[in-house]
Amino acid sequence: MLPLLxxxxxxxxxxxLHAELARQGHAELRPLHGFVLQAVGADGTTASELGHRLGVSKQAAGKTVDRLVALGYLERADDSRDARRKLVRLTPHGLDGLRRSAVIFDALRQRWTETLGADRVAAIEDDLRAVTPANWFRLDIPGWFTG
Amino acid sequence: MLPLLxxxxxxxxxxxLHAELARQGHAELRPLHGFVLQAVGADGTTASELGHRLGVSKQAAGKTVDRLVALGYLERADDSRDARRKLVRLTPHGLDGLRRSAVIFDALRQRWTETLGADRVAAIEDDLRAVTPANWFRLDIPGWFTG
DNA sequence: CGGTTTGGTCAACCACGTTGACTAATCTAC
DNA sequence: GTAGATTAGTCAACGTGGTTGACCAAACCG
Incomplete structure (x- = not known):
């Protein structure tokens, strides 16, 4: 049962998270999208770098960026210093979604601590850190999924 | 970090699990397939019931069964008591994959207990049970993901 | 018996991933 | 400085896993 749990x-x-995000005006955000917005980050990135951070091909990353651009969460811009690169940045709407995600996650983790206690939740986190490869956390950017 | 962990x-x-399954002759089994084989179970089932167990439409379940039939893990048979139903059963190859999965999961859980101790692993399981909805465990069939 | 429900399938479509091929721009080394 | 390698992005084809809607045949039920 461990894997299923x-x-x-x-x-x-x-x-x-996504039920609450839908209530707050982000009904179109799918689970994958939160990871993508986070991986883009406040500073922006490129499709290739995004693919690397997410562990998928640059083509897959590019297609996902296309969808999030169409939804208004991301925008593309030229890089003045390298004409090959196309910068991918969060729009204000994307930044709003990312910030709301962080707030909601804090609240959800708080719900867990009310059931289990803060020490048990922290113990779960410590234990999982001990048994999973460190490279799983390329996405561990300050401010995301924190709490 | 809790969700990512x-x-x-x-x-x-x-x-x-799948790296080890590949070594043991089941390289074509994808992560989804283990859940499907488990949901089919030793007694067999139908596509509609399978969809219900997995929480997807009967059409999606049917297509997945098609793929696993093509791979030799499942087979279809007529139901002598209801001409509408088509029974889906594990082939010997499918049963072999399911059994090997159970053995490998036991070994993987054992690895966790060597790192964390049996009590910590059990505590994680208890805690997760306490904070997740019970209907997540429609797949909690004896013998699967045990350990 | 007639109407409803159920099981299966087909078709069209979408999201997300892959590999391979290709262009354009940049970097590097001679 | 130019030739060759590397890098960024895109396009095309395809595979997998999911959706909804439509439909048929069998079973169930008043």
Whole structure:
């Protein structure tokens, strides 16, 4: 049951997050998109770098950027110093979604601490850190999924 | 970080499982397939019931069954008592994959207990059970993902 | 018996991923 | 400084896993 419990814990948090995001005006954000917005980050990035951060091909990253551009979460801009590169940046709408995600995650983690206690939640985190490869956390950018 | 840690824990187990399954002659099994084989179970089922167990439409379940039939893990048979139903059953190859999955999961969980101790692993499981909806465990069939 | 429900399938479509091929721009080395 | 290698982006084809809608045949039920 361990794998299923881990999946259930993850999906419960993600599903609750997106239910609340939908209420707050981000109904079109899908679970993947939060990871992408986070990986883009406040400073912006490029499709190739995004693919690297997410562990997918640059083509897959490019197509996902296309969708998020169409939804108004990302925008592309030229790089004045390298004509090959196309910068990918958060729009104000994208930044709003990212910020709301962080706030909602804090609230969801708080719900867990009310059920389990802060020490148990921290113990889960410590234990999982101990048994998972460090390279899983290329996305560990300050401010995201914190709490 | 909590959601990412839960995802990392799950994916680490699933990735390790499939790396080992590939070594044992089941290279074509994808992560989804283990859930499907488990949901089919030793007694077999139908596409509609399978979709219900997995939480997807009967059409999606049917297409997945098609793929696993093509790979030799499942087979279809007529139901002598209801001409509408088509029974879906594990082939010997499918049963072999399912059994090997169970053995490998036991070994992977054992690795976690060597790092964390049996009590910590059990505590993670108890805590996750306490904060996730019970209906996540429609797949909690004896013998699967145990350990 | 007639109407509804159920199981399966087909078609069209979408999201997300892959690999391979290709262009254009930049970097590097001679 | 130019030739060759590397890098960024895109296009095309395809695979997998999911959706909805439509439809048929069998079963169930008043």
């Amino acid at each position: 881990l999946l259930a814990g993850f999906r419960t948090l993600i599903d609750d | 839960l995802l990392a824990g799950f994916r680490t187990l699933i990735d390790d």
